[in-house]
Amino acid sequence: MADEDSEKTEEATQSRRDDFRKKGQVVQSKELASALFILASAAGIYSLGRFFFLEMNEFFQFSFGADLVVAVREGNIFAAGKMAAMKFMLLVAPVLGISLLIGLGSSIIQIGFLQVEDALSFKLDKLNPIEGFGRLLGLRAFVEGFKALVKFVFIGAVVYMVMKSEMIKIPLLVEYSVEQLFVYLGTVVTKLLGGIGVSLGILTAGDYFFQKWELDKKMMMTKQEVKDEHKNREGDPMIKARIRRIQREVANRRMMEKVPKADVIITNPTHIAVALKYDANLPAPQLIAKGGDLIAEKIKAIAKEHNIPIIENKPLARTIFKTMKLGQVIPRELFVTVAEVLAYVFKLRRKARK
Numbered sequence: 001m002a003d004e005d006s007e008k009t010e011e012a013t014q015s016r017r018d019d020f021r022k023k024g025q026v027v028q029s030k031e032l033a034s035a036l037f038i039l040a041s042a043a044g045i046y047s048l049g050r051f052f053f054l055e056m057n058e059f060f061q062f063s064f065g066a067d068l069v070v071a072v073r074e075g076n077i078f079a080a081g082k083m084a085a086m087k088f089m090l091l092v093a094p095v096l097g098i099s100l101l102i103g104l105g106s107s108i109i110q111i112g113f114l115q116v117e118d119a120l121s122f123k124l125d126k127l128n129p130i131e132g133f134g135r136l137l138g139l140r141a142f143v144e145g146f147k148a149l150v151k152f153v154f155i156g157a158v159v160y161m162v163m164k165s166e167m168i169k170i171p172l173l174v175e176y177s178v179e180q181l182f183v184y185l186g187t188v189v190t191k192l193l194g195g196i197g198v199s200l201g202i203l204t205a206g207d208y209f210f211q212k213w214e215l216d217k218k219m220m221m222t223k224q225e226v227k228d229e230h231k232n233r234e235g236d237p238m239i240k241a242r243i244r245r246i247q248r249e250v251a252n253r254r255m256m257e258k259v260p261k262a263d264v265i266i267t268n269p270t271h272i273a274v275a276l277k278y279d280a281n282l283p284a285p286q287l288i289a290k291g292g293d294l295i296a297e298k299i300k301a302i303a304k305e306h307n308i309p310i311i312e313n314k315p316l317a318r319t320i321f322k323t324m325k326l327g328q329v330i331p332r333e334l335f336v337t338v339a340e341v342l343a344y345v346f347k348l349r350r351k352a353r354k
Contacts, residue, residue, distance in 0.1 A: 012219035039197035
């Protein structure tokens with residue numbers, strides 16, 4: 001039994017998953033950002049290739065052409081440098097912007113907005129060389145190595161297939177103009193990046209599901225851990241039972257305080273007692289107290305102390321006890337029976353006054 005309690009056989013609860021998330025232990029494939037960036041780069045080259053070509057052409061013509069010579073001779077080096085910097089930023093800014101957006105987007109897609117509570121906390125176990133060596137030889141290290149090998153094979157296969165189909169065109173490039181050459185290179189690069197992006201996407205999917213399996217396994221709980229968590233969340237059963245007992249005692253005490261205001265006590269006669277009160281402001285008599293066994297005896301004892309009539313009517317007492325809640329008024333189907341009882345009680349009161 002002890003072995004069963006110590007084995008992690010139970011699925012992780014939501015509370016445990018939240019604890020892992022707060023510690024930053026979530027499923028996140030770093031390859032997703034790379035795959036998305038490469039695919040976005042391929043799409044950017046395909047759609048903005050002409051823009052990049054014109055900007056690069058102007059940049060190189062200015063940097064290595066007559067315009068630079070004129071700027072140097074006239075001493076206008078600052079303006080030349082400013083122009084070169086602006087052209088460079090026009091070429092680099094889209095790439096940097098896409099990288100930033102994709103990096104943030106890939107994290108948000110996988111884990112949402114995550115605030116790691118102990119990210120800045122210092123832990124001595126991270127400096128333990130034995131544990132560090134164990135991590136190097138663990139399953140995660142093997143998977144990372146295997147993933148790097150698969151990535152190399154995928155990328156190599158894509159490059160080989162694309163370049164193999166383009167080999168027959170290479171001798172013809174000498175006849176291309178500069179613009180045609182750039183268009184051709186853009187097409188080849190788009191094919192390469194697209195193929196590599198798709199390959200990394202496949203690898204990312206496999207890596208993501210492996211990480212999910214690994215984390216789910218790590219979050220598994222023993223039966224005792226589940227019991228302890230349930231106890232911490234719901235509270236100790238003994239304490240809860242004691243609270244319920246105190247609540248019942250308070251409710252019974254308040255109920256007993258209302259018994260002296262009753263007009264009649266109806267019993268079955270030994271096990272059940274219900275107290276009814278009639279008020280002109282109410283549409284019908286109201287149930288103000290009820291109970292069985294010891295509580296029934298207390299109700300009858302209080303009734304005797306305050307000279308409240310006690311009437312025996314087994315069917316009526318049982319029906320009221322089982323079907324009505326405290327504070328409810330008598331339902332229509334019991335009007336006649338209760339009215340007969342109250343009429344008898346009021347008749348007794350009138351005789352007592354005479």
